[in-house]
Amino acid sequence: MFQYAVRRVLISIPSIFGVILIVFLMVRLAPGDPALLLAGEFATEATIERIRERFGLDRPTHEQFGIFIANLAQGDLGRSTRTNRLVTADLRQFFPNTIELAAAAIVIAFLVGIPAGIVAAIKQNTWADLVVMFGALIGVSMPVFWFGLLAILYFSVQLGWFPVAGRGTWQHLVLPAFSLGIGSMAIIARMTRSSMLEVLSQDYIRTARAKGVMSNSVVLKHAFRNAMVPVITVGGLQFGTLMAGAVLTESVFTWPGIGRLLVDSILARDYPVVQGAVLLIATSFIVINILVDALYAVIDPRIRYD
Amino acid sequence: MFHRSLRTVVALVLALVLGWSFAQTLVIAQGTDAVSLDPHDVTDSPSATVTSHIYETLFELTPDGDIVPSLATGADVSDDGLTWTITLREDVVFHDGTPLTAEIVKGSMDRFLDPENAFAFVFLLARVDSIDVVDDYTVQFNLGTTFAPFMAHLTHSTTAIVLPAAVEEFGEDFGENPVGTGPFQFASWDRGSRIDLVRFDDYWGELPGIEGLAFLAVPEDTTRMALVETGEAHVAVRVPPADVPRLNAADGVTVENVSSLRTIYIYFNHTMEPFTDRTVRQAINYAVNKEEIAEFIFGGAVRPSDAAISPGIFGYTPVGKYEFDPERAQTLLAEAGFPEGFDTTLYCPTGRYLRDIQTCEAVQSQLAEVGVNAAIETLEWSAYLDFTRRPAEENTVPMAMLGWGTVTGDADYGLFALFHTSEHVPDGSNRSFYSNAIVDALLDEARTTPDESLRLQLYEDVLEILREDAAWLFMHSETQLVAVRDGIEGLVIHPTERVLALTTSMD
Numbered sequence: 001m002f003q004y005a006v007r008r009v010l011i012s013i014p015s016i017f018g019v020i021l022i023v024f025l026m027v028r029l030a031p032g033d034p035a036l037l038l039a040g041e042f043a044t045e046a047t048i049e050r051i052r053e054r055f056g057l058d059r060p061t062h063e064q065f066g067i068f069i070a071n072l073a074q075g076d077l078g079r080s081t082r083t084n085r086l087v088t089a090d091l092r093q094f095f096p097n098t099i100e101l102a103a104a105a106i107v108i109a110f111l112v113g114i115p116a117g118i119v120a121a122i123k124q125n126t127w128a129d130l131v132v133m134f135g136a137l138i139g140v141s142m143p144v145f146w147f148g149l150l151a152i153l154y155f156s157v158q159l160g161w162f163p164v165a166g167r168g169t170w171q172h173l174v175l176p177a178f179s180l181g182i183g184s185m186a187i188i189a190r191m192t193r194s195s196m197l198e199v200l201s202q203d204y205i206r207t208a209r210a211k212g213v214m215s216n217s218v219v220l221k222h223a224f225r226n227a228m229v230p231v232i233t234v235g236g237l238q239f240g241t242l243m244a245g246a247v248l249t250e251s252v253f254t255w256p257g258i259g260r261l262l263v264d265s266i267l268a269r270d271y272p273v274v275q276g277a278v279l280l281i282a283t284s285f286i287v288i289n290i291l292v293d294a295l296y297a298v299i300d301p302r303i304r305y306d
Numbered sequence: 307m308f309h310r311s312l313r314t315v316v317a318l319v320l321a322l323v324l325g326w327s328f329a330q331t332l333v334i335a336q337g338t339d340a341v342s343l344d345p346h347d348v349t350d351s352p353s354a355t356v357t358s359h360i361y362e363t364l365f366e367l368t369p370d371g372d373i374v375p376s377l378a379t380g381a382d383v384s385d386d387g388l389t390w391t392i393t394l395r396e397d398v399v400f401h402d403g404t405p406l407t408a409e410i411v412k413g414s415m416d417r418f419l420d421p422e423n424a425f426a427f428v429f430l431l432a433r434v435d436s437i438d439v440v441d442d443y444t445v446q447f448n449l450g451t452t453f454a455p456f457m458a459h460l461t462h463s464t465t466a467i468v469l470p471a472a473v474e475e476f477g478e479d480f481g482e483n484p485v486g487t488g489p490f491q492f493a494s495w496d497r498g499s500r501i502d503l504v505r506f507d508d509y510w511g512e513l514p515g516i517e518g519l520a521f522l523a524v525p526e527d528t529t530r531m532a533l534v535e536t537g538e539a540h541v542a543v544r545v546p547p548a549d550v551p552r553l554n555a556a557d558g559v560t561v562e563n564v565s566s567l568r569t570i571y572i573y574f575n576h577t578m579e580p581f582t583d584r585t586v587r588q589a590i591n592y593a594v595n596k597e598e599i600a601e602f603i604f605g606g607a608v609r610p611s612d613a614a615i616s617p618g619i620f621g622y623t624p625v626g627k628y629e630f631d632p633e634r635a636q637t638l639l640a641e642a643g644f645p646e647g648f649d650t651t652l653y654c655p656t657g658r659y660l661r662d663i664q665t666c667e668a669v670q671s672q673l674a675e676v677g678v679n680a681a682i683e684t685l686e687w688s689a690y691l692d693f694t695r696r697p698a699e700e701n702t703v704p705m706a707m708l709g710w711g712t713v714t715g716d717a718d719y720g721l722f723a724l725f726h727t728s729e730h731v732p733d734g735s736n737r738s739f740y741s742n743a744i745v746d747a748l749l750d751e752a753r754t755t756p757d758e759s760l761r762l763q764l765y766e767d768v769l770e771i772l773r774e775d776a777a778w779l780f781m782h783s784e785t786q787l788v789a790v791r792d793g794i795e796g797l798v799i800h801p802t803e804r805v806l807a808l809t810t811s812m813d
Contacts, residue, residue, distance in 0.1 A: 039426040044734065083342050090497070256496065256497060268688070
């Protein structure tokens with residue numbers, strides 16, 4: 001197990017390096033010039049040149065990459081060309097907010113998705129199944145920003161239950177977490193249902209029923225645990241997606257997360273921040289995947305990493 | 307026993323009352339977060355709005371377009387126009403207690419002008435050669451050439467006076483640790499979300515009636531409007547025109563409509579066929595119905611241009627519009643050798659200006675009526691800026707929409723950079739490659755003569771020629787739609803696109 005984990009971490013290093021290289025080149029290949037954006041519509045060529053020098057943008061790309069990697073090795077991601085702030089300070093401030101939102105969203109998604117999926121599986125082809133699956137279909141196809149705006153208009157403006165936007169109290173978290181989690185909730189419900197159906201048709205479930213185990217116990221002890229492996233996989237991947245993909249929710253609810261930071265810096269061609277944010281998101285995605293794989297062994301003792 | 311509980315109740319009530327009065331914080335929802343709070347480094351309105359409450363400039367531009375003293379008490383210019391002697395107020399202190407002196411003003415200006423710092427707006431004071439301290443409260447600016455709009459440029463929020471000692475102390479982090487002389491001092495900044503300021507009680511001027519001021523960064527229009535509807539924010543900028551009737555009907559909210567110094571235009575590339583021909587440019591101006599666009603796309607919230615700059619700017623004179631006349635347009639096109647019209651491309655930004663792409667689409671369909679088929683190209687803003695500022699020989703943009711805010715309130719700022727031959731891109735900002743020797747000479751003279759009435763006359767002549775030449779497809783000047791909750795007094799929606807709560811009070 002330990003060896004496996006070490007191997008996985010080692011394998012992920014080239015992936016992260018690849019991500020860095022691709023992002024580094026892509027932001028520079030995209031049309032648009034950070035110095036020009038900083039200088040504005042009315043700056044002179046001389047000012048633009050000086051801004052390029054100030055941020056080292058006048059050097060050849062391979063040289064810039066060398067400097068970036070050398071600084072990265074010392075934990076230095078540079079300063080934002082837009083705000084002149086340390087990129088590490090930006091990431092430290094924005095990333096926990098995104099984790100907070102994504103964690104709340106995935107908890108809601110599991111808490112609602114799993115019971116809904118189990119009910120749908122047990123009551124297959126009844127109205128309960130139909131309701132859950134119809135809800136899941138809507139949940140997965142609804143655009144998050146649309147749902148978010150409707151939620152604001154109804155729950156904040158009309159009913160006044162929750163604040164419109166911002167971050168601070170738990171009330172601030174409810175609407176964005178629910179909006180962000182609703183897609184994952186639907187996917188988890190569908191996954192739980194199909195996985196449960198598969199397990200419930202297995203021989204050992206029939207055996208358990210035949211020897212007179214209570215129906216609830218069959219479902220919760222024998223079937224549920226075995227059905228969880230694919231659900232955990234999907235849930236873990238969803239968590240990674242939520243962290244990287246919270247940008248729409250973050251914009252609608254003015255949540256100061258890393259998605260918004262990333263989009264703002266892409267629009268401003270703020271190379272250091274784009275690089276830092278993508279590096280962080282890619283790394284956390286990889287880490288989550290490793291953790292999810294490790295979790296299999298905990299849930300299913302047959303899975304061994306030797 | 308009773309006594310003690312009574313005391314508790316009294317204390318509680320007092321705490322509530324005091325707490326309530328201390329909680330008098332005005333909340334302004336802006337479209338984006340500030341980029342930096344270093345005024346010298348600021349180029350965008352949301353940042354300038356915040357720094358304008360913390361920092362002050364030597365002179366100030368009133369919403370009516372007058373230049374009045376702020377940190378300065380007055381200015382004296384030498385007969386040759388090269389030496390400006392500016393006297394300072396003697397009762398000003400910075401938020402850390404340091405008194406304002408001529409030495410500090412010089413230090414602040416030297417920092418702004420230092421080429422090493424590469425501040426984007428340094429061109430505003432580019433004619434300043436050196437600054438001398440005459441005595442504790444007098445500074446002297448030595449100019450290399452005479453420059454008539456000098457005082458107007460000293461009203462620009464980016465020329466604000468910073469404390470050199472604070473710049474030294476905070477170094478690279480000065481942008482997050484502002485120390486100014488304004489009526490509000492910096493309290494906290496939750497990046498991407500909220501900036502809090504508190505009243506500075508040792509302020510030299512009239513104290514604001516509110517204790518605190520907060521700026522929220524809310525990019526999504528619907529969310530920003532919802533904030534002002536629920537009262538979580540008191541002011542929301544950039545109201546979408548479509549939301550105006552709904553917000554005005556809502557309880558406790560009014561949408562203010564204030565003109566901006568920003569002019570929106572579609573320029574022609576004057577080096578590219580067929581736009582080298584004035585008749586073609588005039589035809590296009592006649593073919594577009596600006597009144598209809600103002601009414602149907604903006605709900606009347608913009609003002610069709612009758613000059614290349616907006617009202618409220620020194621030097622503005624209405625020189626007239628090209629009234630909508632498609633038949634005249636067709637006649638002119640035929641005269642120019644295009645009886646069937648021609649194909650061209652219209653470049654347009656998306657989301658940069660109020661309803662920009664919708665305006666381009668309307669122009670496109672109106673031009674099609676007279677046979678001019680314009681394909682619309684949209685580029686994301688950064689690429690757009692890059693693409694439109696290429697030198698003439700590489701430039702492939704025949705027509706493009708842009709906006710220009712004459713934020714110094716002086717015509718020089720709005721006209722010189724956009725029409726003078728020496729300003730052709732990439733060296734300057736004249737993206738249309740407009741070049742007219744008479745206009746150049748008039749602009750040069752207006753920039754150097756100190757005679758105000760002569761300057762007004764010169765700018766009127768320039769505006770006349772630009773109209774006659776159909777230098778642009780003239781569109782409109784923007785208005786700022788700002789939603790304000792009832793009970794807020796003294797809020798200023800400044801034509802330079804800043805919401806100022808400097809003397810605000812609320813019920």
